[in-house]
Every structure is written in structure tokens, then in C-alpha cells.
Amino acid sequence: MGSTTGFLDVIRIENPFRAEEARLGDFEDLHMPNPPKVRHEQASRCMNCGVPFCQSDFGCPLHNLIPEWNDLLYRGQEQEALRRLLRTAPFPEFTGHVCPALCEKACNLENDATTNKDNELYLIETGFAKGWIQPRIPVARTGKRVAVVGSGPSGLAAADLLNQLGHEVTVIEKADRPGGLLMYGIPNMKLPKGIVERRIRLMEAEGIRFELNTEAKAEELLDYDAVLLCGGARKPRSLNVEHMDAQGVMFAVDFLTAATKAVLKGAASEASAEGKHVIVVGGGDTGNDCVGTALRQGCVSVTQLEMMPAPPVDRTANNPWPEWPRILRTDYGQMEAIYRQGSDPRIYETTVKQILTDETGRINGLETVKLQRTPEGRFEQVPDSEQTLPCELLLIAAGFVGCEEKTLSSFDLKADGRGRLLPEDGSHHLGGKIYSAGDMRNGQSLVVRALADGRAAAKEIDQEINFL
Ligand SMILES: Cc1cc2nc3c(=O)[nH]c(=O)nc-3n(C[C@H](O)[C@H](O)[C@H](O)COP(=O)(O)OP(=O)(O)OC[C@H]3O[C@@H](n4cnc5c(N)ncnc54)[C@H](O)[C@@H]3O)c2cc1C
The missing domain is CATH 3.50.50.60 (FAD/NAD(P)-binding domain)
Incomplete structure (x- = not known):
């Protein structure tokens, strides 16, 4: 461990988001990288804990050797740090972008955790940029x-x-x-x-x-x-309502696939949200990706329905560290919706009661209803809580x-x-x-x-x- 007081001397700095206005205008990377000096300093915050929960079963499923490569990164031995990372992590460029970083939630520094995810992304991108990542062709073949x-x-x-x-x-x-x-x-x-x-x-x-x-x-x-x-x-979870086959009703992954195909072609999506009121059913990560995509495509509004109550802001007693914290998170798409629309797009304890269609069979509205839990734990509809919302694109992100x-x-x-x-x-x-x-x-x-x-x-x- 190079710096015994790194976690006291240096504050946590993540790779910053690009500003909402700029990033809503394109489908480019959400984040900007920090310079090498910042990454070296951030790595010094890793405490080389006696029990490194980051690489335990609570933390990284790949059991990445996090304290070891953070220490090497802090010392500026980037190639050796990358080699240590690649012992267990096959594609750090994927996890460096999309991992929710279970390791950081299990870090002994808890809310102030070492920036392992950004550090791993820095190491692999440095490896590609400096030509350290080359094809590894096996010297012998088994014939299997x-x-x-x-x-x-x-x-x-x-x-x-x-x-x-x-x-x-x-x-x-x-x-x-x-x-x-x-x-x-x-x-x-x-x-x-x-x-x-x-x-x-x-x-x-x-x-x-x-x-x-x-x-x-x-x-x-x-x-x-x-x-x-x-x-x-x-296989997506469907909704148990009529008109699921109406035009303008789609499963989230179909919508997101069409959006990516359009980005790759440099063309408009075949299932674009442009000019539409969009409702996303499902308050999870997939739903959030739909929110961010719909905003970039130029939707008129986006709303996210979630049948569960809003999670707590802080950990509850039955969800202690180093478990994954089941708390309220506002992800990039929701932040962007707040920026564009002035309020959080999520409506909790609410579901779809009816899909409304026009004479051509296209969706033009949604009747929603509030939900409440019975003492036995079942969901039931709250009487007289129906609401009608305009909707020309309904995206189902209700799980798989x-x-x-x-x-x-x-x-x-x-x-x-x-x-x-x-x-x-x-x-x-x-x-x-x-x-x-x-x-x-x-x-x-x-x-x-x-x-x-x-x-x-x-x-x-x-x-x-x-x-x-
Ligand atoms: C919208 C969305 C966003 C997500 N975001 C994140 C995130 O930010 N971070 C994160 O950690 N996880 C995220 N996840 C979850 C993560 O993507 C999955 O857990 C992960 O991709 C699963 O990997 P897999 O290889 O098992 O399957 P998949 O990634 O689903 O790949 C399966 C592949 O098998 C192919 N296939 C299926 N059947 C056949 C067949 N018979 N013949 C040939 N090919 C076939 C499919 O076409 C597909 O390409 C997200 C999931 C979704 C839906």
C-alpha cells in the first residue's frame, strides 16, 4: 500500500457526466474521462484492507484483485496494474462503462468508496491507446x-x-x-x-x-x-391488459434495439419517440435506458410507472453494509428528464389499467390506477384513483x-x-x-x-x- 492516508487526503472524484444539454443532443458517451494524475490519486484512496470486501462475494463477482491493481496504479505502474486486472477481468472496457460496481458498494469506505470502476476503465483504455492490448494467439491447440x-x-x-x-x-x-x-x-x-x-x-x-x-x-x-x-x-414480462398488440406498444429491448440500429446507421429509428408522449412501464434500469433514449429522440414528454413504492433514501436496518444498498437512485435518464421536464418522471405505486386506442388501432392514451399492498402483501387497485394520460408510445420494461x-x-x-x-x-x-x-x-x-x-x-x- 503506497499511501497510508490517501483516503483521508484525497476526496472521491468520479468521471464527470457531460452536461445534460450537450448529452441530450447526441447518443455519445455519457461521461468524460479524468486525466491520468486524477486516476493515480484516486487509486491512492484504496486502503489495502485486511479483509477486502470489494473482491469478496459481496463485491466483485469476478473477484478482481482490486487493492493490488489500485496500488500499482497509484505508483504509476500502469502496465503492471492492467496485467493484474486482466488476470480476472476479461473485458474491463465493458464493466468500466456499465457495471453498477458492487465492489464500490462493498468498499470499507462505503459512500466514499474508491473509484474502482473508473480506475479499471482508465487502465484498459490506456492499454488500448498504448498498444499493450494485442491479440493473444494460443501457442498450441487441443484439437477440441x-x-x-x-x-x-x-x-x-x-x-x-x-x-x-x-x-x-x-x-x-x-x-x-x-x-x-x-x-x-x-x-x-x-x-x-x-x-x-x-x-x-x-x-x-x-x-x-x-x-x-x-x-x-x-x-x-x-x-x-x-x-x-x-x-x-x-423473454419479456407482459402486461395483463387488452390492446397489448396495438400500434405504438413495444417491449423495451425491441425499442432500444431499433434505437441502436438507427445510431449505427446514422438514420432515424423505425420506432422513434420523436413528437410523442412516451410512457415507460417499469422503474428499473431498463426503464431508465428507455427514458434516456426517448429524450434523445425528441419525445414531447416521458413518464415512468413503477408498481412498487419509492425505495428509502438511506439503507434500512435489514440491508446493512456490505450488501448492495436497496435505496432510491436517480440514474442518468431520470436526471435528464428532471432537467428537461422539471420533475422526476417516476410515478410510484401505479400501474396500467387500460390501453386506449384510436379507430386505426394505434395507442393514444393510457388509463393508470394507483396500487396499494393488502396486509397479506398482495397488490390491489385503489378505488377511484384512475387517471388518463396522453400516450403515443408505450414501452414495457417490466422485467424478464x-x-x-x-x-x-x-x-x-x-x-x-x-x-x-x-x-x-x-x-x-x-x-x-x-x-x-x-x-x-x-x-x-x-x-x-x-x-x-x-x-x-x-x-x-x-x-x-x-x-x-
Ligand atoms: C436494457 C438493458 C440494460 C441493461 N443495462 C445493464 C447495465 O447497465 N449494467 C449491467 O451490468 N447489466 C445491464 N443489463 C443486464 C445485462 O445486459 C445482462 O445481464 C447480460 O447482457 C446477460 O448476458 P448474457 O450473455 O447471459 O445474455 P445476452 O446479453 O442476453 O445475450 C444473449 C445472446 O444470445 C443470442 N441468442 C439467443 N438464442 C439464440 C439462438 N438460439 N441462436 C443464436 N443466438 C441466440 C441473442 O441474440 C443474444 O445476442 C441490462 C439489460 C437490459 C435489458
Whole structure:
């Protein structure tokens, strides 16, 4: 530990957001980087704790060696710090942009935590800029072949490790570009797509094959030594109301996919919010991404409905440190809505009662109703609390209920009651040559958990096929 008083001498400084006015005018990165000097100073705030909760199960799922690379960064040994980071983190440029940084919430400095996320982004971007990141081509090949179905973070992490272990890896992806939700889901301003494409090019140079626009079919994968299913948990939760098929009613990921395709083409989105009153159902992260995207597309207004009550401002007694704090957060999209509209777009304890349509079958309004909890914990509608809101675009961001049926039936598999392909023994092995990882195995989660699970599955497959 270089600086014993760093956390006392230096205040926490995060990478700043670009001003709302500027960032609402484009889909470019939300943040600006800080200069190297600031990052070195920030790294000095890491206390090299006796028990580093940041890398424990409460913190980073990849168990990144955070105190070690923060110390190296503080000392200016950037290349060595990056090497230490890459021992456990396959793609720090993804997590450096989108991770909610469980490690920072578990940091002993709590609200004043070390800026691990910004530090990791600085290290990997410095590595790319200085040419330290070069294709790592395995010196020997095992002759074993593995198919990875799905190119989201879990599939990419598994493909990366399996390739480094010498196996021949083919990634099969039904979309036209690789990346899963990193490409089509998470918006460009949160994760610029050039960053995803840069990594894919590197992986190709390292020997991994990507077959795009290809829906995996079990009978076409019989020749492989192992098949890892990383198809995600992409089946959206619907609403139990009439007119869900009305024009102008969309699931969030479809809307966000169209938005990213438009950004990549430099064209207007086929499902643009421009000139519309937009209502987003779901107060979570996906809903927030819809809010930010709708504002950039030029919506007239955006409102976010959430059936749960607003979370507390501070931790409650049953949610102590180092657990993830279940508190009220105002994310970038909500901040932008407050800036543009003058008030928080979120309305709590409210749901959709009726979708209103015009004579052509297009949505033109929404009837909402307030909800309250019964003593048994069920939700019930509050009598006479209905309200009608103008709405020409309704985005459903109410969560996900598991993996898609098409992949299940193609591989003759059955998901559990929560829509997951989670083997009962806790492994990744579904039987025969078939394995699962990421959201498909665990349910919709986080990029960093998908990366960790992809790597765990790769290790399991490696152990198995080396004995074939
Ligand atoms: C809008 C949104 C925003 C999010 N923001 C964040 C965030 O900021 N931070 C964070 O940590 N997490 C975020 N998440 C969650 C995170 O993106 C997921 O947990 C993560 O991407 C899961 O990775 P995965 O590899 O398991 O699956 P996915 O990323 O879903 O990838 C699955 C891939 O499999 C492909 N596929 C499926 N079936 C087949 C088939 N039969 N044949 C071929 N290909 C197939 C799909 O096309 C897809 O490309 C967000 C999620 C959403 C929906």
C-alpha cells in the first residue's frame, strides 16, 4: 500500500457526466474521462484492507484483485496494474462503462468508496491507446471444438477463456452483430458500440469464429465436443391488459434495439419517440435506458410507472453494509428528464389499467390506477384513483421471465419454474455435451455476473473435454 492516508487526503472524484444539454443532443458517451494524475490519486484512496470486501462475494463477482491493481496504479505502474486486472477481468472496457460496481458498494469506505470502476476503465483504455492490448494467439491447440450459442457477455467471456485454453471456438449468434445486450439493449451513450466492436475484432484475431445471423439448431452442432448455451433471459414480462398488440406498444429491448440500429446507421429509428408522449412501464434500469433514449429522440414528454413504492433514501436496518444498498437512485435518464421536464418522471405505486386506442388501432392514451399492498402483501387497485394520460408510445420494461422457448425446444430442454436452465447440482452441465451459462442459466442479472458465469462454465467444459 503506497499511501497510508490517501483516503483521508484525497476526496472521491468520479468521471464527470457531460452536461445534460450537450448529452441530450447526441447518443455519445455519457461521461468524460479524468486525466491520468486524477486516476493515480484516486487509486491512492484504496486502503489495502485486511479483509477486502470489494473482491469478496459481496463485491466483485469476478473477484478482481482490486487493492493490488489500485496500488500499482497509484505508483504509476500502469502496465503492471492492467496485467493484474486482466488476470480476472476479461473485458474491463465493458464493466468500466456499465457495471453498477458492487465492489464500490462493498468498499470499507462505503459512500466514499474508491473509484474502482473508473480506475479499471482508465487502465484498459490506456492499454488500448498504448498498444499493450494485442491479440493473444494460443501457442498450441487441443484439437477440441466448442460451440458457444449467443454472443452476450457470458458467451464472449466463455469463448475468450476456451480459446486461450487452446480449444477451437465458434460463437453462433442469431443477431446481425455480436455482443448480445451489450450491442442491442444497453444504449450507445452508456456503452458506445465501437467499444464492443473493437473487442470482437480482437477476439477474431485471436482465432475465435463468429457466425452471425444464425439461429443455433441442436442437430447442426453434433460434431462439436461441447455446446455452451448463452442465449440470455430475453423473454419479456407482459402486461395483463387488452390492446397489448396495438400500434405504438413495444417491449423495451425491441425499442432500444431499433434505437441502436438507427445510431449505427446514422438514420432515424423505425420506432422513434420523436413528437410523442412516451410512457415507460417499469422503474428499473431498463426503464431508465428507455427514458434516456426517448429524450434523445425528441419525445414531447416521458413518464415512468413503477408498481412498487419509492425505495428509502438511506439503507434500512435489514440491508446493512456490505450488501448492495436497496435505496432510491436517480440514474442518468431520470436526471435528464428532471432537467428537461422539471420533475422526476417516476410515478410510484401505479400501474396500467387500460390501453386506449384510436379507430386505426394505434395507442393514444393510457388509463393508470394507483396500487396499494393488502396486509397479506398482495397488490390491489385503489378505488377511484384512475387517471388518463396522453400516450403515443408505450414501452414495457417490466422485467424478464426467462429464456426464449425456441432455443429450449430446438435443444429439447425444459427450463425450471423461473425460466432458467440451471442444473440441479449447481454446475453448468445440462447433460451430454450441453452446458448453460449467463442469464440463460441464472435469470436476468448483470454484465459482470454474466462474465463470471461464462468463465466458470468455460473452466468446467475445459476439465470435461480434456479427458474425451
Ligand atoms: C436494457 C438493458 C440494460 C441493461 N443495462 C445493464 C447495465 O447497465 N449494467 C449491467 O451490468 N447489466 C445491464 N443489463 C443486464 C445485462 O445486459 C445482462 O445481464 C447480460 O447482457 C446477460 O448476458 P448474457 O450473455 O447471459 O445474455 P445476452 O446479453 O442476453 O445475450 C444473449 C445472446 O444470445 C443470442 N441468442 C439467443 N438464442 C439464440 C439462438 N438460439 N441462436 C443464436 N443466438 C441466440 C441473442 O441474440 C443474444 O445476442 C441490462 C439489460 C437490459 C435489458
